[in-house]
Amino acid sequence: METSLLLYGVLVVLVGFERVAELVVSLRNAKWSFAQGGVESGQGHYPFMVVLHTGLLAGCLVEAILADRPFIPALGWIMLAVVVASQALRWWCITTLGHQWNTRVIVVPGLQLVAKGPYQWMRHPNYVAVVLEGAALPLVHTSWITAVVFTVLNIPLLAVRIRTEEAALTLAAAR
Template identity: 70%
Template structure:
């Protein structure tokens, strides 16, 4: 149980690191004329991601969810894979990456790294992590709840991001 709590805290600290990088990159994009799209859904996305971390801990503690080795270790590997994919996306986009949807028409679209194969690879990482992190310790209600709510948020976000990207390619 302690190891799981440490994992959730580490993932939370990783989110803080993302926000530091995002804030720096947001300033860089705005300095180059970056325009933000889809601002309205951002608070819901933040609440959802904080809720994932809180839900992981609360469900395991309150419902006394067990660690099932076959499930737990396989989900842990998926959590690690999702983190690797996320940071591959961040490093590939470089200064263009942030947690908001900001595009500068003077900066070309990135078509390397995971973006060679997928238009939104970071969201693959989000989906996988959102299901896998709770299931490391059998928190299935959190996994299902996050997945359902995340589907709604990502539907809005991907539409907003596609509209933003269309302004660059147009």
């Protein structure tokens, strides 16, 4: 196995570990949210989201190996920078939201909408990180089919997810 593919495998595994860290934080925050009277919405789309994000990681490696995708430095290094930037944005979102951040849609009635950090400039910055990472991670090692498939499948998922979050936040504000 060539060195670039081995290093790419390490990168994808590290992103996988990052996802596990997110899940640990999410579980802790879900417990806190439910203890504060949090209400969950959108459980129906969550399994698809888990499968899609897991498929992204698997697809990156499977395509790079089976299709013998090359590492093209001009593309790969730029995409690696985008992956790192997307991770930084994601963790900025997580730390800004604190206990309110979750991989599920759980809203605690009575809490103020967060308007600091990246949320002072946009409503859903975490999804910017998701979109960037979904395109960039596969392209680090030219797994373009994975990038396209993830992006196409992620569009309707994000539409449902954002609609669900907006409805949940509107309902919580009305209480």
